Amino acid sequence: MRNLVSLISLILASGLALAADPSSPEKDSERVVRLVATLEKNPLGVEAAQSRKWLMQxxxxxxxxxxxxxxxxxxxxxxxxxxxxVLLAQQMFGNLAYQIQNPGIRDQLSLQVAGVESTLKAYAVFVSKDPKSRIAHFDDxxxxxxxxxLHSRMAPVIAKECGGN
Structure with a gap:
């Protein structure tokens, strides 16, 4: 997993990742949830690339x-x-935000579906801005x-690809 995370980091990052803002009293976990929600709504925003860099780090x-x-x-x-x-990174970020917001839930199905739902939000924004960015699988x-x-559709895929529960 670390190799894939590193690869995504290289794709997304073209410089140093942002450090946490020392003037903000916001906890990092709260910042993660806030940034993930912002990226779902505006994956093309001015600060989106910097947010993804910080989240990956x-x-x-x-x-x-x-x-x-x-x-x-x-x-x-x-x-x-x-x-x-960006869509793959958003899947990871959505999974992460879900874990933070639901500390007792650790089953792969719930975590992975949460990541997919986050990805679909960002995907819908991409398509609204550029219909040529459609991906048939994501439309499905x-x-x-x-x-x-979605949950029942993803269950066998997640069981197969993620190794079960």
Whole structure:
């Protein structure tokens, strides 16, 4: 997992990651949740790249949370569709935010679906800004989400790719 995280960091980072703002009383975990929500709503924002850099550094350094990266996003990252690295990173960030907000839940299905839901929010923004960035697999996942079947649709994929519970 660390190698994949490092690879994503290299893709997303083109300089030093941001350090936490010492003037802010906000705890890092609160900042993580806030940044993830902001990236879901505005993955193309002025500060989006800096937020992703900070999140990746925090994820690499934290001992409190762990992300299992599984190949559950269809063509991402293997086929490198539009925004592939950002969407994969968002899946990790969504998983992380969910862990922070739900400390007692550790089953892979819940964690991975939370990451996918976060990814779908960012994906919808990308598509609204540039319809050419559509990814058929993600459109199918959005349909499953709208119909309330995303969890059951992802369950066998997550069981296969993430090794069970």
């Amino acid at each position: 925090w994820l690499e350094e934290t001992k409190d949370f762990s992300i299992t990266v599984c190949e559950i996003l269809g063509p991402v990252p293997s086929q490198s569709p539009p925004n592939s690295a 996942l959005l349909q499953a989400q709208k119909s309330g079947s």
